[in-house]
Amino acid sequence: MTGTRLIDIASSRWVNQMAEHKRELPFNPDWVSSPGETLADILEERGWSQSEFAERAGYTEKHVSLLINGKASITEDTALKLERVAGSTAGFWLSREGRYRAALARMDEVRALDKEGDWLKELPLKHMLHYGWIRPFKSVGEQVAECLRFFEVASIKAWEVNYQNPVAAFRASKRYTIDPSPTATWLKQGERRAASIDCAPYDRAAFKNALLEIRKLTNQTDPDLFVPKLTDLCARAGVAVVLEPAPKGCPVSGATRWLNPNKALLMLSLRHKSNDHLWFSFFHEAGHILLHGKRMMFIDMVGMLTDEQEDEANRFARDTLIPPSLAVRLAGLPPHEVNVIHFAKDAAIAPGIVVGRMQNEQLLGWNQLNHLKVRYRWKDDVQD
16 A cells, blocks of 8 residues: 555557667768669669760750769659660669659758757757657757657747747646746657547547546556556547656646647646646546546646636546535544545545645644555656
């Protein structure tokens, strides 16, 4: 019932992806071979001079020289002539040309993005790399490009427009300042994870019924057992549940947003690393989905929800975990371990959740009976 347990929320599939990223760094050389070099090799193999090839292809020697040096592009007409004279197919030559031009453009982009390295300082780069959210690159420009791919934007300006004010409703401590960049990064990772979760179309009634089953999971202490069940039950009702560690500057316990009209994201950070906070955060976010619905698609400013909405979600979480019919007993419950355990058994809920509720209502001191809580930590936890 007590103790610290390793929580590996990412699942073996995500851990394996992280390992692959670390073992196989992307190979992006700062040089590129043009299709003209392939043509030059063919001429050498056949013992043809550029002049002879020019006569066979109907080109001037100057144009052939430009082709071989990569200064003239291979057009559809050129590709057909190369097919007839040099061999291979027109598709081969056009594909070779396309890859060459794309590689040149990428090299130019990387050189330009080398000057944008300061942007990386705004992002929780160490966190993103450690947890495998992005791949590592030696080049500053390539690392910038990788982060742009992560956010699915073409430029830093586009990132500023789309992510400086992330669309979400946060349950966050008012004692902390929310940094937009780490918060946007955490939310984007949630979207990326949610994209891989197959969900049925959102069904409000089904989600309410799922929460009844999920409440029973609060007595389960092993995340390897309760997390898959939790995510599966929610997915059947159209809610993608994602657990990801939040980077420094993102002091949130959870977030909810609608990815589309039929799929909601419910994201948890495990910020306080104890079962009472984990489950309260989950049901708090579930309350937003049920009570405030798809209106959250239109929230466009970072920050807390209105006090009324926060209070509604808090009450929903509180009353779902410990129904009012049972909660009336808490005020007179002696603050001793045996009493808390007996109450938790009657409520069919984990003792740590009862402790958290009593502490919040000042029926227990913050240092009392904390050993009844189950505490977790992320696999390979890192300090930013």
